[in-house]
Amino acid sequence: MRKLALSDEILMKVEKPARYIGGEVNAVMKKKEQVQIRFAMCFPDVYEIGMSHLGIQILYDMFNQFEDAWCERVYSPWVDLDAVMREEKIPLFALESQDPIKDFDFLGITIQYEMCYTNILQVLDLSQIPLHSKERGENDPIVIGGGPCTYNPEPICDFFDMFYIGEGETRYRELLDLYKDCKAQGLGRKEFLKRAAKIPGIYVPSLYDVTYHLDGTINKRIPLEDGIPETVTKELAVDVTGTYYPRRPVVPFIKVTQDRVVLEIQRGCIRGCRFCQAGQLYRPVRERDVEMLKNCAMDMLKNTGHEEISLSSLSSSDYSRLPELLDFLIENCGRDKVNISLPSLRIDAFSLDVMNKVQDVKKSSLTFAPEAGSQRLRNVINKGLTEEVILDGARLAFAGGWSRVKLYFMLGLPTETKEDIEGIGDLCNKIAAVFYETVPKEKRTGRVQIVASTSFFVPKPFTPFQWAAQCTKEEFLDKAYFTRAGIGSQLNQKSIKYNWHEADLSVLEGVFARGDRRLNQVILKAYEMGCMYDAWSEYYKNDLWLSAFDRCGVDPDFYSARERKEDEIFPWDFLDCGVTKEFLLREWHKAKEEAVTPNCRMQCNNCGAARYRTGVCVEKGETNAAALR
Amino acid sequence: MKVRVKFSKYGPVKFIGHLDIMHYFQKAVRRAGIDVAYSEGFSPHQIMSFASPLSVGHTSDGEYFDMEVNSFTDEADMLQRLNQVMVEGIDVLQVRFLDKGEGNAMASVSGASYLVAFSDKFILPSNWKDAFLSFYQQSHIPVVKKTKKGQREIDLKESIYQLEVRGDKVYMLVDAGSGSNIKPEFVMETFFERTGTVLPEYPFRIHRVETYKRAENGRLVPLIV
Numbered sequence: 001m002r003k004l005a006l007s008d009e010i011l012m013k014v015e016k017p018a019r020y021i022g023g024e025v026n027a028v029m030k031k032k033e034q035v036q037i038r039f040a041m042c043f044p045d046v047y048e049i050g051m052s053h054l055g056i057q058i059l060y061d062m063f064n065q066f067e068d069a070w071c072e073r074v075y076s077p078w079v080d081l082d083a084v085m086r087e088e089k090i091p092l093f094a095l096e097s098q099d100p101i102k103d104f105d106f107l108g109i110t111i112q113y114e115m116c117y118t119n120i121l122q123v124l125d126l127s128q129i130p131l132h133s134k135e136r137g138e139n140d141p142i143v144i145g146g147g148p149c150t151y152n153p154e155p156i157c158d159f160f161d162m163f164y165i166g167e168g169e170t171r172y173r174e175l176l177d178l179y180k181d182c183k184a185q186g187l188g189r190k191e192f193l194k195r196a197a198k199i200p201g202i203y204v205p206s207l208y209d210v211t212y213h214l215d216g217t218i219n220k221r222i223p224l225e226d227g228i229p230e231t232v233t234k235e236l237a238v239d240v241t242g243t244y245y246p247r248r249p250v251v252p253f254i255k256v257t258q259d260r261v262v263l264e265i266q267r268g269c270i271r272g273c274r275f276c277q278a279g280q281l282y283r284p285v286r287e288r289d290v291e292m293l294k295n296c297a298m299d300m301l302k303n304t305g306h307e308e309i310s311l312s313s314l315s316s317s318d319y320s321r322l323p324e325l326l327d328f329l330i331e332n333c334g335r336d337k338v339n340i341s342l343p344s345l346r347i348d349a350f351s352l353d354v355m356n357k358v359q360d361v362k363k364s365s366l367t368f369a370p371e372a373g374s375q376r377l378r379n380v381i382n383k384g385l386t387e388e389v390i391l392d393g394a395r396l397a398f399a400g401g402w403s404r405v406k407l408y409f410m411l412g413l414p415t416e417t418k419e420d421i422e423g424i425g426d427l428c429n430k431i432a433a434v435f436y437e438t439v440p441k442e443k444r445t446g447r448v449q450i451v452a453s454t455s456f457f458v459p460k461p462f463t464p465f466q467w468a469a470q471c472t473k474e475e476f477l478d479k480a481y482f483t484r485a486g487i488g489s490q491l492n493q494k495s496i497k498y499n500w501h502e503a504d505l506s507v508l509e510g511v512f513a514r515g516d517r518r519l520n521q522v523i524l525k526a527y528e529m530g531c532m533y534d535a536w537s538e539y540y541k542n543d544l545w546l547s548a549f550d551r552c553g554v555d556p557d558f559y560s561a562r563e564r565k566e567d568e569i570f571p572w573d574f575l576d577c578g579v580t581k582e583f584l585l586r587e588w589h590k591a592k593e594e595a596v597t598p599n600c601r602m603q604c605n606n607c608g609a610a611r612y613r614t615g616v617c618v619e620k621g622e623t624n625a626a627a628l629r
Numbered sequence: 630m631k632v633r634v635k636f637s638k639y640g641p642v643k644f645i646g647h648l649d650i651m652h653y654f655q656k657a658v659r660r661a662g663i664d665v666a667y668s669e670g671f672s673p674h675q676i677m678s679f680a681s682p683l684s685v686g687h688t689s690d691g692e693y694f695d696m697e698v699n700s701f702t703d704e705a706d707m708l709q710r711l712n713q714v715m716v717e718g719i720d721v722l723q724v725r726f727l728d729k730g731e732g733n734a735m736a737s738v739s740g741a742s743y744l745v746a747f748s749d750k751f752i753l754p755s756n757w758k759d760a761f762l763s764f765y766q767q768s769h770i771p772v773v774k775k776t777k778k779g780q781r782e783i784d785l786k787e788s789i790y791q792l793e794v795r796g797d798k799v800y801m802l803v804d805a806g807s808g809s810n811i812k813p814e815f816v817m818e819t820f821f822e823r824t825g826t827v828l829p830e831y832p833f834r835i836h837r838v839e840t841y842k843r844a845e846n847g848r849l850v851p852l853i854v
């Protein structure tokens with residue numbers, strides 16, 4: 001019987017003790033004497049969020065296939081337990097063995113969103129690992145970061161020994177072998193880091209220095225050791241079929257956000273929306289073989305007992321074998337009463353037919369993501385969704401019995417005008433009008449329900465908008481009020497509901513997204529002042545953040561509200577994510593010209609990702625040959 | 630066809646709540662490939678009924694649920710298949726096919742027996758054993774029971790069918806019928822309150838030994854006889 005790290009008394013008084021006991025179905029147990037490497041995999045948020053993340057499950061499965069390693073999980077203790085652990089000085093532990101993290105060889109932290117930065121400090125702090133890389137000794141774990149936020153790791157680089165840039169499937173084996181080697185030879189931590197820095201995809205921040213111009217922009221990046229690469233290039237799984245995929249994912253005892261089998265059908269996206277970071281980072285799009293997916297789906301359902309399966313990808317409608325895969329799932333899942341939850345598909349006759357088969361039409365809603373209210377602005381962001389397509393889709397759907405529509409927009413996109421924002425209300429109104437045209441009075445069971453949601457635009461590194469200025473909080477809120485007024489003035493306003501996100505969180509996210517090394521001290525200060533769980537609006541303390549910036553003498557507007565010059569050196573320029581800066585700049589120019597760029601299947605736009613020689617870049621051979629030159 | 634399953638719960642999984650245990654078994658039954666029956670309608674669910682819920686923190690050797698199946702092989706096969714997909718801390722102890730007329734697990738429950746141990750942080754009064762027995766030997770033990778609807782005065786004595794001190798533990802068999810059920814910690818708290826003992830945090834380690842139904846002759850018998 002496993003012994004728990006927390007006493008019964010503590011577990012009885014915290015909310016959801018199941019978060020901390022491990023032992024779930026498919027959790028991997030090994031004998032610690034029989035492994036050479038202990039790897040703790042962390043998602044710095046609460047269990048229910050962390051357990052829902054596919055990337056961790058893939059890596060957990062991969063590491064545990066290595067015979068010499070045991071990978072365990074750790075999440076942020078919720079605020080109630082956090083207080084107890086500080087008070088009683090209990091070191092943070094891994095769920096499987098319940099052993100302290102500080103005794104592990106590696107602590108891997110996946111960094112999925114900027115607002116978890118203070119939780120990274122919480123995890124280190126509770127683990128009793130020195131917060132700064134430079135203060136760690138031979139007995140401390142190697143702290144390694146991965147995930148989308150590592151494409152600009154500079155704001156948190158002091159807290160990490162290294163970052164893994166790119167997809168985890170490729171280089172961890174090499175890294176672990178190097179680690180074992182260094183250990184066997186008695187080489188210390190420093191030497192290991194130096195050698196690791198030469199593995200493709202590995203970035204060791206302490207081996208570089210950065211100098212700045214008087215205006216605060218970056219002057220130069222200087223490698224501090226010989227033989228350290230000047231650029232670190234993204235790692236990418238060239239073959240997404242013949243690689244790791246968790247056939248036995250861990251099944252939590254308690255309800256988590258993603259309480260189902262998740263099938264990642266492809267990685268990447270052909271579309272190139274200009275605001276979307278994932279669309280650039282994961283280029284080129286690579287489809288998984290449909291037979292592999294069918295096989296995985298059945299295995300995972302059998303091994304978990306989940307009642308639901310969900311397809312995952314950035315744009316599932318673009319998966320070329322989607323009809324075949326869905327037919328297969330509908331046939332096999334129906335028998336076992338497994339629900340199929342569809343990712344947001346493009347609304348057309350095909351998807352409506354599928355939705356009709358797998359969901360209760362009356363209860364489900366249609367989702368459109370026009371992202372911008374006018375065609376002009378949709379051209380700026382390269383979102384190839386026209387009003388005509390939306391209205392046609394809505395008409396078909398209303399005729400098929402749907403009466404709920406969700407619409408997602410962004411406010412504060414580059415070049416946005418009042419007319420663009422007015423377009424949001426207009427579009428909602430037109431959709432409502434289509435409902436009343438399409439559905440005869442006697443068939444209506446009530447009003448059509450339209451929910452419009454806006455989020456505030458955050459410019460991200462490695463997107464064509466990385467040069468753009470972000471709106472201030474006041475500008476954002478003005479835009480939200482203007483949107484609300486616009487919706488309120490519509491004929492069908494009673495059928496339209498409007499939601500918007502918090503503005504100050506989006507501004508802070510924008511600061512971190514494009515920040516540099518000088519933000520490390522601010523994040524530390526804010527954490528020391530009590531900031532944690534910033535992604536949870538009820539725990540987000542904007543005042544504390546503002547005062548942390550103030551006390552560190554750092555101006556947040558420098559990072560968010562400033563439009564960058566085209567020749568500015570960005571903090572993340574030393575990383576090569578596959579797409580070139582020239583391509584992004586071309587796209588930034590085209591955005592300003594309101595010109596659209598065709599998707600990768602229509603035409604290659606020579607973004608740079610073809611060098612990986614996989615996915616869409618090679619699937620058409622001839623046509624995309626230009627990209628390969 | 631209805632099947633009754635008996636299982637135990639011990640170790641770290643004692644922190645998994647009743648609803649989550651239900652979800653756990655819904656998934657376990659699917660992993661085990663059991664031909665469980667589903668309700669009709671747009672969101673079909675397995676036809677399953679759990680006997681009395683076990684509080685978070687308690688362990689047990691006498692948990693039960695019933696499920697409806699479309700087909701089955703035999704009891705031993707089902708037992709084995711379920712045990713192949715259990716986690717550490719939950720063991721399937723018995724599987725029994727039910728006769729047509731038999732009432733469902735939840736409705737049948739009339740009693741439950743418990744062994745109560747004490748936290749090592751609990752310094753018990755030296756004479757607690759004698760005091761406990763004389764507490765129990767009173768002819769009436771009037772108490773106020775809090776229910777969802779409010780408060781009600783009851784005679785605790787009537788709800789305790791058996792009570793013994795066994796070594797350093799207390800054994801009791803109490804009413805577990807829906808509506809009239811008594812929690813073992815309530816018995817313990819009532820006693821210590823009346824002796825003026827201050828309880829530490831999480832003072833009791835409660836283990837359910839068995840869950841009972843009433844046989845036709847009026848006697849309490851385990852849900853699987």
Ligand code: SF4
Nearest residue numbers: 600604605607610617
């Ligand atoms: S190289 Fe061409 S086809 Fe490949 S991802 Fe870039 S734009 Fe698309």
